[in-house]
Amino acid sequence: MNRAKIKPELLRWACERSRIDKTELDVRFPQLRAWVQGEKQPTFRQLEIFARTTHTPIGFLFLPEAPEEKLPLRDFRTTAGESSRPSADLLDTVYAMQRRQQWLRQERIDSDAGTVDVVGSARLIDDPVAIGQEMRRMLGFENGWASRVSSWESAVSELRQAIERIGITVVINGVVGNNTSRKLDVREFRGFAVIDAHAPLIFVNGADSKSAQMFTLAHELAHVWLGSEGEGVSGFDGIFPGSGRIETFCDQAAAEFLVPAREMKEKWKEVRGASDPFVQAARFFKVSPVVAGRRAMDLRLVNRETFFQFYRDYTGQQQQREKGAGGGGDFYNNQNTRIGKPFALSVIHAALEGRLSFKEAYALTDLHGGAFQEYARRLGVWLP
Numbered sequence: 001m002n003r004a005k006i007k008p009e010l011l012r013w014a015c016e017r018s019r020i021d022k023t024e025l026d027v028r029f030p031q032l033r034a035w036v037q038g039e040k041q042p043t044f045r046q047l048e049i050f051a052r053t054t055h056t057p058i059g060f061l062f063l064p065e066a067p068e069e070k071l072p073l074r075d076f077r078t079t080a081g082e083s084s085r086p087s088a089d090l091l092d093t094v095y096a097m098q099r100r101q102q103w104l105r106q107e108r109i110d111s112d113a114g115t116v117d118v119v120g121s122a123r124l125i126d127d128p129v130a131i132g133q134e135m136r137r138m139l140g141f142e143n144g145w146a147s148r149v150s151s152w153e154s155a156v157s158e159l160r161q162a163i164e165r166i167g168i169t170v171v172i173n174g175v176v177g178n179n180t181s182r183k184l185d186v187r188e189f190r191g192f193a194v195i196d197a198h199a200p201l202i203f204v205n206g207a208d209s210k211s212a213q214m215f216t217l218a219h220e221l222a223h224v225w226l227g228s229e230g231e232g233v234s235g236f237d238g239i240f241p242g243s244g245r246i247e248t249f250c251d252q253a254a255a256e257f258l259v260p261a262r263e264m265k266e267k268w269k270e271v272r273g274a275s276d277p278f279v280q281a282a283r284f285f286k287v288s289p290v291v292a293g294r295r296a297m298d299l300r301l302v303n304r305e306t307f308f309q310f311y312r313d314y315t316g317q318q319q320q321r322e323k324g325a326g327g328g329g330d331f332y333n334n335q336n337t338r339i340g341k342p343f344a345l346s347v348i349h350a351a352l353e354g355r356l357s358f359k360e361a362y363a364l365t366d367l368h369g370g371a372f373q374e375y376a377r378r379l380g381v382w383l384p
Contacts, residue, residue, distance in 0.1 A: 074232030120227025132256030174207035
């Protein structure tokens with residue numbers, strides 16, 4: 001039986017890169033321990049299955065040493081001098097979004113569509129509060145809009161659609177493509193922005209809570225406003241991002257966008273005497289209680305000790321709190337967020353008009369055959 005002459009360190013690298021639980025891999029591959037210790041070698045068939053399971057390009061396993069994979073976007077998740085190796089799930093997600101963005105860019109250029117004016121309209125020397133207000137104005141959100149929305153899910157939907165209306169593609173997904181076995185890890189990243197004047201794209205990790213998705217959407221929107229210097233991956237643990245000047249700018253713009261200072265001061269008069277003022281403010285603005293609390297502290301409505309005590313208590317219980325919809329619900333309704341309705345319609349019409357093969361359309365949307373046809377039908381387009 002032919003064996004694949006693979007260096008054990010490459011197998012260990014593939015296991016670590018996949019971030020799949022070691023026990024799960026040991027169950028799937030009973031000989032894995034012997035392979036990584038160099039006692040045995042897998043057959044070519046076993047290696048193919050191992051590569052597919054760990055989401056590793058099989059050619060990588062025949063290299064003399066493990067490649068150093070880097071994000072193709074700037075990494076805002078770390079401070080200067082630190083590094084964080086991206087997982088296969090994050091890399092595959094970024095690559096897929098770049099392919100979508102590059103296709104849409106060319107499609108819009110070919111059709112003589114104009115650029116998206118807001119891209120790069122802000123600079124780091126600008127006042128982030130003023131940029132947050134400008135973002136709100138451009139999207140057409142009036143004071144108190146979030147309070148009139150029934151739920152966080154509806155608020156995320158309204159915000160997503162408003163961003164799409166000004167020409168920015170928005171994708172919210174908690175898994176890689178439509179593969180529900182590959183769930184994205186919010187501890188690794190919350191979102192990212194792919195910047196282009198013709199076809200900017202925002203991706204939000206849908207495995208996060210809806211209230212957290214609200215903040216990430218606004219945060220990445222500020223990245224688009226900054227233009228090319230704002231392109232990158234964000235992953236903010238704790239209270240707010242704090243990985244440098246750009247993340248701080250986007251944090252402050254997002255805070256003003258979602259929780260305007262004037263509105264927050266007015267609302268605080270109503271809720272400050274309640275037993276849970278941060279939670280009540282969060283319900284009004286459709287953000288997380290941590291964001292509401294931090295906003296109250298920044299506006300000097302509460303002192304630091306009050307906020308940080310709440311923060312410690314709240315985060316200590318957060319494991320049991322609301323989670324985002326990584327893969328539940330109606331499959332085709334999920335595509336409106338996983339693909340984005342405007343983008344999907346562009347792909348469908350391009351395929352119908354022969355500018356794009358159906359094979360390419362399937363790859364761009366992660367929908368194949370009957371699933372692509374059915375989703376098109378639900379969007380009001382009948383395919384031959």
